[in-house]
Each structure stands twice: as structure tokens, then as C-alpha cells.
């Protein structure tokens with residue numbers, strides 16, 4: 001009971017804070033106030049809503065570095081009014097948000113990787129392995145940067161992913177995994193993008209153009225993406241230090257999705273439990289500062305990037321949004337930028353049209369099942385590789401199976 005009252009008090013407190021910030025700062029997306037609660041300053045979005053022909057919809061499926069219940073690692077899903085859809089990064093844990101949002105694997109077959117850090121690629125195993133047993137009977141298209149060493153590029157990553165998951169692929173190949181025209185869901189077609197090219201075309205089809213430009217992050221080989229369609233545009237930075245490629249490319253953009261990290265002192269205290277003056281405190285802060293300096297964008301730097309580019313909407317992601325991190329971040333951003341800005345958490349949904357940008361939060365079930373798959377006509381489906389579910393078990397294991405009739409006849 002005391003717990004319940006405390007929760008209610010906390011909830012009102014948090015809502016007050018949200019209203020205060022939202023009114024002066026356009027608001028941030030969702031807010032994790034305390035365990036088990038997600039509180040939003042925005043109207044709900046119900047998945048399945050028809051997208052207008054001339055709009056772009058961006059759904060944040062993962063928004064954090066730290067894997068947490070309220071925020072998975074990084075990914076955004078972009079849908080266009082012409083029916084196309086694109087995935088940018090696919091970090092640990094994001095599959096659960098895609099399932100909850102009702103996105104079938106057939107609509108997630110084009111994945112654009114900014115770099116190959118685990119918090120941006122960690123859930124590709126799930127997408128690759130379970131796509132063909134759902135409705136992706138065609139290859140997974142992976143776009144991503146080259147590396148200085150070919151073994152570190154996206155092509156090698158894709159080949160190694162296939163090798164890594166061979167046992168799973170064979171196991172599921174007693175089911176149909178492809179189409180009679182030769183396409184197969186367990187194929188990965190990788191397109192490697194030269195990481196130093198500015199404005200290189202990653203994808204151009206159906207009126208959609210996705211280009212890339214260098215990001216500056218940790219070591220050579222990270223990129224950012226720009227998508228343009230129907231007079232609308234968005235940039236997804238991936239991870240990067242504030243850089244002049246971005247300032248040049250993001251001028252005139254509709255939605256700039258840019259990474260931002262908490263200050264080194266916050267990172268040090270949240271992740272180590274240390275306080276100023278404790279043994280190890282200075283070392284923990286120095287470590288966090290070094291990571292920020294060679295890899296990431298501070299709150300003030302994000303504000304500066306916005307001030308130099310003036311997007312219709314700036315969205316910070318890759319940021320742990322807590323009750324005590326969002327307010328100071330907005331304050332830092334406001335030191336140099338007064339325009340519309342949001343801090344993303346999972347399931348933020350942004351509809352972009354030429355006249356409006358609408359921010360909402362998707363309302364989903366914590367207990368979702370896979371969405372309804374696209375059903376190919378039977379005569380298009382290729383036969384499975386193996387004859388039935390027992391074809392890959394040896395005689396000894398087959399002989400050890402308890403006959404079904406022994407337990408299924410139980411009444």
C-alpha cells in the first residue's frame with residue numbers, strides 16, 4: 001500500500017516535471033519515471049494506422065547504449081507513403097519492439113548499418129534467423145560501411161554472420177525458407193559503402209534516395225545516412241563526434257536524428273555507483289570523458305549542431321532518458337538552440353509531412369506475438385531442403401524418443 005501511494009506521488013511529480021519541460025522545450029518523447037512505468041508527454045499512436053501517401057513515419061525501436069527494459073539498443077524504422085520501409089541499425093533487444101509494433105520481417109529486409117558496434121547490430125541474429133520462418137522468403141539486404149581491412153567491413157560481417165548461424169539455418173530448413181524463383185530468406189546480400197565517401201549513394205529506387213557520409217567515431221569506418229523522398233528528408237547519424245560533414249549534410253533537413261550522451265560525471269556515477277570524492281571516482285570520470293571525446297556528442301555539442309543546421313525537428317537518441325538526465329540535457333541544448341527538439345525513448349513515433357511534424361508514442365502490448373505474416377501463394381514457395389522435422393536426427397536420438405501416444409492419450 002505504501003508502495004502504491006509512493007508510486008502515485010512519484011507519478012504526479014514526474015508528470016509535473018514533464019509538463020514543465022514540455023511547455024518550454026517542445027517536449028521529449030517518453031519518460032521512464034520508475035521501474036515498470038513509461039510515462040509520455042505525447043498522444044498515443046496505435047500501430048497499424050494507415051500512413052498517408054505523402055508522409056514519412058519514423059518509429060524509434062531502440063534508443064540507448066545501456067540495454068534496459070524501457071530502452072533497447074539502437075534502431076529506427078522508417079516507413080514511406082509509397083509503401084517502402086527501411087531499418088537503420090539493429091541493436092540488442094530491438095526485435096521485441098518491432099514485434100510489438102506489428103512489423104513483419106518482410107518489411108524489415110533492408111537494413112542500413114552505421115557501424116558494427118554491438119549496440120547497433122546486436123539483434124541481427126534474431127532478424128536473420130527468424131525472418132524466413134515468418135514471411136521474409138527473400139534475402140536480407142545489409143548496407144554498411146567498408147573497413148580499412150576488408151575483414152572489418154560489412155561484406156565480411158555478413159559472410160561471418162551466415163557462418164555463425166549455420167546450425168540454426170539448417171535446423172529451420174525442414175520448413176520452406178525461399179521462393180521457387182531462387183530467392184532465399186537465408187541469403188544475405190551485403191552492399192559495402194566506402195566509408196570516406198561524402199554523398200555516396202547507398203540506395204536509389206522508387207523515388208527514394210539514401211546517401212551516406214563519414215561519421216567520426218572511435219576508429220575509421222563509421223557512417224551517417226540521409227534519406228530523401230517526396231521532398232521530405234531525415235538523417236540518422238549513428239554514433240559520432242560532432243563533425244563538419246554533418247553540419248554540411250544536415251542543412252535544410254526535415255528531421256535530424258543525432259546521437260547524444262549523458263555527461264561523463266553522470267555516466268560515471270550511474271554505472272559505477274561512485275560519488276565525487278570516492279576512491280576511483282576521478283578515474284571513472286576520466287574514462288567516460290575519453291569515450292565521449294573519441295566517440296560521442298555531448299549535450300552542448302548536440303545543441304551546437306542543431307544551431308548550425310536548423311532542422312524542422314532535432315531528435316537526440318542513444319541517450320538514457322531518466323528523470324534526472326532529461327532536464328539537464330534540455331538545459332544544455334537550450335544554451336545554443338531554441339528550435340524544436342525531442343529526446344527519444346523507445347516507441348516514439350514521428351509523422352513527417354510538408355506542413356506538420358507530429359510526435360506520438362506507440363501503445364503496444366508487453367506480451368505481443370509475431371504480427372500477421374504476408375502469405376505467399378503456395379505455388380510460389382520453394383520446397384524445403386530437408387524431408388520433414390526428423391531428417392536431421394541420427395538413429396540413436398530417434399530411438400530415444402518417447403512415443404507420442406504414451407502421453408497424448410492421457411485423459
Ligand SMILES: [Zn+2]
Pocket residue numbers: 115117217239
Ligand atoms: Zn558505436
Ligand SMILES: [Zn+2]
Pocket residue numbers: 065074117119120239318
Ligand atoms: Zn552506440
